[in-house]
Amino acid sequence: MTRIMIIVGSVRPGRIGLPIAHWVRERAAAAGHEVDLVDLAELNLPFMDEPEMPGKRAYTKPHTIAWSARVEQADAVLLVSPEYNHSYSPALKNALDYLQHEWAAKPVGVVSYGGASAGLRGAAALDQVLTTLGLVRVPVDMAISGPAAHLVDGAFVATEKQDATLARMIDQLGRYAEALRPLRS
Numbered sequence: 001m002t003r004i005m006i007i008v009g010s011v012r013p014g015r016i017g018l019p020i021a022h023w024v025r026e027r028a029a030a031a032g033h034e035v036d037l038v039d040l041a042e043l044n045l046p047f048m049d050e051p052e053m054p055g056k057r058a059y060t061k062p063h064t065i066a067w068s069a070r071v072e073q074a075d076a077v078l079l080v081s082p083e084y085n086h087s088y089s090p091a092l093k094n095a096l097d098y099l100q101h102e103w104a105a106k107p108v109g110v111v112s113y114g115g116a117s118a119g120l121r122g123a124a125a126l127d128q129v130l131t132t133l134g135l136v137r138v139p140v141d142m143a144i145s146g147p148a149a150h151l152v153d154g155a156f157v158a159t160e161k162q163d164a165t166l167a168r169m170i171d172q173l174g175r176y177a178e179a180l181r182p183l184r185s
Contacts, residue, residue, distance in 0.1 A: 002174040003034045005074035009081035009092035011041040016147045019156040020113060021080045024166065028078070031170050036074060040091045043067070047094055054100040064098055071102040075177040075184075076109075077135065078169070083114035083122030096129055104134030105183035107176030109169040111142040118143035136180060138172040140165060 006024050010017040021037060028035045045063055052058040059065050071077075081088050096103070108130055112119025120143050130137060142165050144150070150157050158166070 001032060001034050002177045003036065003073060003075045004028050004078055004170070004173055004177075005036045005038060005071065005076070006078045006080060007038045007092070007095065008040055009079055009089050011089070011091045015041075015082070016113060016151065016156075017080045017082055019151060019154060020111060020144065020147060023156040023158055024078060024080060024111060027163070027166050028170050031167070031174070033170065033174060036070065038070070038095075040095055043095070045091075045095055045098060048097055050098070054098060057101060067095070068099055068102050071099055074106060075181070076107045076173040077103070078109045078111065078173060079126070080111045080113070081119060081122055081126065083112065083117060083119040086121040087125040088122040092126075093129070096133060100133060105180045106135055107138050107173050107180060108135040109138050109140065109142070109173050111144065111166070111169075113144040113147040116145060118145035136176060138169060138176055140169040140172055142166055142169055 006021050008017045008021045018039060025035050025037050045067060050059060050061060050064055059068060081092060110123045110126060112123040114122065127137065
């Protein structure tokens with residue numbers, strides 16, 4: 001069983017990323033994976049406040065030590081990311097930047113969302129950071145245009161095509177996690 005960490009990349013009140021993440025969590029759990037849903041609004045990491053660089057793993061703050069342990073437990077990562085000004089959110093950047101080695105050799109998928117561009121520019125902006133951290137992008141992209149139109153009573157209701165695309169991404173996360181396991185040990 002693959003442990004997939006799903007990270008909600010927005011902390012804005014009323015964000016659409018949370019209902020999307022709940023849909024992703026349901027699909028990943030239904031596929032037999034263990035899921036850890038991380039809502040960055042609840043995690044509430046302050047801006048990076050460690051005195052040493054993350055590469056040294058000399059963490060002094062309880063929130064960093066807890067975040068490190070949580071990420072360490074994941075076999076794969078799935079980011080639910082909005083697009084902010086052709087990029088991704090500062091909360092997501094901060095959460096990624098807190099750590100280094102904990103991300104290495106883990107597969108990552110990105111479910112982006114936004115207006116006409118469906119968050120694709122934000123997802124593309126993530127690539128350089130994800131690669132630098134040693135995360136390995138799976139080759140399935142998931143981009144949701146106009147996500148508010150998919151909300152029914154606060155829940156995200158996907159199309160058949162979106163469900164199928166997400167199923168492929170989740171399958172690849174599991175396969176890549178297994179293939180990369182020797183590099184993480």
